[in-house]
Amino acid sequence: MTITIYDVAREAGVSMATVSRVVNGNPNVKPTTRKKVLDTIERLGYRPNAVARGLASKKTTTVGAIIPDISSMFFADLARGIEDIATMYKYNIILANSDRNKDKELQLINTMLEKQVDGILFMGGEITEEHIRQLTSSSVPVVLSSTYDETNTIPSVNIDNKKAAYEATKFLIEQGNNNVAFIYGHDETPISRFKFEGYKQALAEFNFTLNQDFIVNVDYSYDSGIKAVRQLLSLDRKPTCVFVASDEMALGVIHGAQDMGYRVPEDLEVFGFNNTRLATMVRPTLSTIVQPMYDIGAVSMRLLTKFMNNETVEEKKIILPHRIIERDSTKLP
Amino acid sequence: MTITIYDVAREAGVSMATVSRVVNGNPNVKPTTRKKVLDTIERLGYRPNAVARGLASKKTTTVGAIIPDISSMFFADLARGIEDIATMYKYNIILANSDRNKDKELQLINTMLEKQVDGILFMGGEITEEHIRQLTSSSVPVVLSSTYDETNTIPSVNIDNKKAAYEATKFLIEQGNNNVAFIYGHDETPISRFKFEGYKQALAEFNFTLNQDFIVNVDYSYDSGIKAVRQLLSLDRKPTCVFVASDEMALGVIHGAQDMGYRVPEDLEVFGFNNTRLATMVRPTLSTIVQPMYDIGAVSMRLLTKFMNNETVEEKKIILPHRIIERDSTKLP
DNA sequence: GTGAAAGCGCTAACAG
DNA sequence: CTGTTAGCGCTTTCAC
Numbered sequence: 001m002t003i004t005i006y007d008v009a010r011e012a013g014v015s016m017a018t019v020s021r022v023v024n025g026n027p028n029v030k031p032t033t034r035k036k037v038l039d040t041i042e043r044l045g046y047r048p049n050a051v052a053r054g055l056a057s058k059k060t061t062t063v064g065a066i067i068p069d070i071s072s073m074f075f076a077d078l079a080r081g082i083e084d085i086a087t088m089y090k091y092n093i094i095l096a097n098s099d100r101n102k103d104k105e106l107q108l109i110n111t112m113l114e115k116q117v118d119g120i121l122f123m124g125g126e127i128t129e130e131h132i133r134q135l136t137s138s139s140v141p142v143v144l145s146s147t148y149d150e151t152n153t154i155p156s157v158n159i160d161n162k163k164a165a166y167e168a169t170k171f172l173i174e175q176g177n178n179n180v181a182f183i184y185g186h187d188e189t190p191i192s193r194f195k196f197e198g199y200k201q202a203l204a205e206f207n208f209t210l211n212q213d214f215i216v217n218v219d220y221s222y223d224s225g226i227k228a229v230r231q232l233l234s235l236d237r238k239p240t241c242v243f244v245a246s247d248e249m250a251l252g253v254i255h256g257a258q259d260m261g262y263r264v265p266e267d268l269e270v271f272g273f274n275n276t277r278l279a280t281m282v283r284p285t286l287s288t289i290v291q292p293m294y295d296i297g298a299v300s301m302r303l304l305t306k307f308m309n310n311e312t313v314e315e316k317k318i319i320l321p322h323r324i325i326e327r328d329s330t331k332l333p
Numbered sequence: 334m335t336i337t338i339y340d341v342a343r344e345a346g347v348s349m350a351t352v353s354r355v356v357n358g359n360p361n362v363k364p365t366t367r368k369k370v371l372d373t374i375e376r377l378g379y380r381p382n383a384v385a386r387g388l389a390s391k392k393t394t395t396v397g398a399i400i401p402d403i404s405s406m407f408f409a410d411l412a413r414g415i416e417d418i419a420t421m422y423k424y425n426i427i428l429a430n431s432d433r434n435k436d437k438e439l440q441l442i443n444t445m446l447e448k449q450v451d452g453i454l455f456m457g458g459e460i461t462e463e464h465i466r467q468l469t470s471s472s473v474p475v476v477l478s479s480t481y482d483e484t485n486t487i488p489s490v491n492i493d494n495k496k497a498a499y500e501a502t503k504f505l506i507e508q509g510n511n512n513v514a515f516i517y518g519h520d521e522t523p524i525s526r527f528k529f530e531g532y533k534q535a536l537a538e539f540n541f542t543l544n545q546d547f548i549v550n551v552d553y554s555y556d557s558g559i560k561a562v563r564q565l566l567s568l569d570r571k572p573t574c575v576f577v578a579s580d581e582m583a584l585g586v587i588h589g590a591q592d593m594g595y596r597v598p599e600d601l602e603v604f605g606f607n608n609t610r611l612a613t614m615v616r617p618t619l620s621t622i623v624q625p626m627y628d629i630g631a632v633s634m635r636l637l638t639k640f641m642n643n644e645t646v647e648e649k650k651i652i653l654p655h656r657i658i659e660r661d662s663t664k665l666p
Numbered sequence: 667g668t669g670a671a672a673g674c675g676c677t678a679a680c681a682g
Numbered sequence: 683c684t685g686t687t688a689g690c691g692c693t694t695t696c697a698c
Contacts (some may be wrong), residue, residue: 337690337692338691338692338693339691339692349691349692349693350693350694352692353694356692357693381691381692382690382691383692384690384691384692385690385691385692385693386691386692386693387692388690388691388692388693389691389694390692390693390694391693399693401683481686492687545695577690621692
């Protein structure tokens with residue numbers, strides 16, 4: 001039925017070992033035999049069985065990627081970075097969505113391990129002890145992508161979210177705003193917390209007191225942005241400026257404000273986070289923190305390949321650079 | 334080192350076959366032995382090796398998904414639909430980006446087949462004979478998702494793109510527009526062609542002649558939308574209405590027009606295609622064709638499971654419903 | 667209800 | 683440079 005390495009060997013008049021060698025590009029094969037084997041492979045239409053190879057070699061050249069939600073622009077970009085580098089290094093990706101659900105995450109890690117992936121790329125919210133236990137329950141290397149492990153046991157790739165939020169807030173304050181509001185996600189994730197801390201740090205540095213009315217905690221969606229800005233703009237003492245922890249929410253903020261008759265940036269300056277493609281797909285265009293999502297994915301995967309090759313890795317905790325990009329949503333005339 | 338089914342058998346004092354039975358939920362095991370086995374599995378921390386299982390059973394419970402670009406919103410939604418149903422049926426997904434590059438596509442199909450996937454979900458542009466040859470070079474079932482096979486040999490899931498474009502154009506004409514422009518992708522894909530045909534059909538039905546100046550052929554990006562509308566609005570005789578073959582381009586069109594000082598919809602009505610989340614993340618909100626991307630993915634995967642289970646499938650060519658949603662970008666005061 | 671044994675298709679020493 | 687021979691860890695008849 002399906003043709004195997006054995007058939008090729010028989011037809012070519014060589015041993016399975018030799019066929020295996022030519023298939024795997026082993027140089028120790030006489031050119032003539034190589035050609036002979038290649039020809040009969042071609043003739044028989046032989047296709048190596050990667051499962052059998054995986055069982056014999058204990059390498060599957062596939063890595064597992066656990067991601068909260070591939071339909072989020074943020075993670076889709078990240079995934080693309082992962083996949084491109086994986087392809088470059090001849091790995092395939094088993095992709096699974098976790099919805100940041102802990103049970104699902106744990107369960108997925110297990111499945112990946114059962115499938116004998118050579119490595120795991122994990123994107124999630126909080127890393128608990130259980131996560132660590134599960135992730136280290138086998139010797140498969142793991143890299144966290146845009147995800148913090150506060151116990152510092154698992155390699156990771158991130159930007160400095162606190163610093164980024166600090167700089168964004170500072171930027172806004174230095175533009176002359178003394179009432180910067182902050183809208184962020186209520187997911188209780190270290191990343192959200194860091195952003196909040198960065199915001200507070202900037203406020204403190206300029207001796208502003210924290211105004212609880214100016215801090216809105218919603219989910220990371222566009223609609224939440226609209227809701228949040230409504231809340232803010234219905235305050236007696238309204239903010240003139242808001243730092244929003246994601247671009248998608250920020251678009252909601254811009255539109256929510258505009259729908260209420262406010263002008264951005266004249267009545268309300270808006271600053272985002274991530275620099276997804278959305279940031280330029282809005283009027284006014286959105287000033288934001290540039291977070292290199294694609295690169296985070298790419299660097300994560302690259303790091304993972306190093307672990308899979310047993311290369312020595314100097315820095316297990318990679319911080320990628322971020323920057324501010326100023327567009328029209330904060331540019332006062 | 335790693336513990337195997339053999340270890341469990343020995344420790345539990347049963348045969349490998351019995352362990353295999355309990356692991357696979359085979360009912361023909363006495364409850365007491367089942368418990369005994371389960372306990373030692375727990376105690377030893379046994380994790381079944383899916384690769385070995387795959388080799389022995391010739392089933393991997395993984396399917397390959399070949400997708401043009403996961404970072405496109407359209408495909409990200411589709412992928413999410415695929416993944417959710419896959420999870421439901423206990424399949425994992427090997428996800429790979431093809432960038433609609435034929436060589437890459439062919440190559441990916443081969444890789445998936447080598448990895449012994451139980452099925453393939455293919456999303457692409459054009460299906461050539463080579464694609465079909467490659468896709469059918471093994472007995473693995475294949476389903477095309479949002480992709481046409483004009484030779485009609487491979488099952489597929491789509492909406493009726495021609496009809497959708499026809500209805501959109503007709504809708505615009507019936508609103509009183511006698512000069513509907515059309516912006517679409519130059520990817521020479523059947524889908525793009527169908528959209529163009531739908532547009533032409535509507536025009537013909539109302540006895541409008543095709544104005545080549547009103548047909549702009551660019552790539553499917555936001556920036557292309559901007560470029561395209563500039564071109565249209567620099568015409569001596571400008572259109573008052575434009576049907577755009579994707580939401581992302583349509584946003585570009587709206588903003589491009591606004592940036593030039595035109596008002597949407599007063600000076601230019603804009604109609605999109607797909608109803609991605611973007612359609613409501615713009616002002617004015619975008620009237621568009623609702624294409625159920627998530628459902629296309631979900632139905633494709635469901636269909637594939639049927640083939641993988643050798644269930645009989647009545648309809649191999651599934652057309653999902655679409656509809657028009659009217660928002661503010663075409664709502665004249 | 668349970669066990670023995672033969673593979674699944676390939677790689678990886680080890681010889682020669 | 684090439685062949686022989688064990689496995690890799692599990693499923694699957696076939697007996698009992």
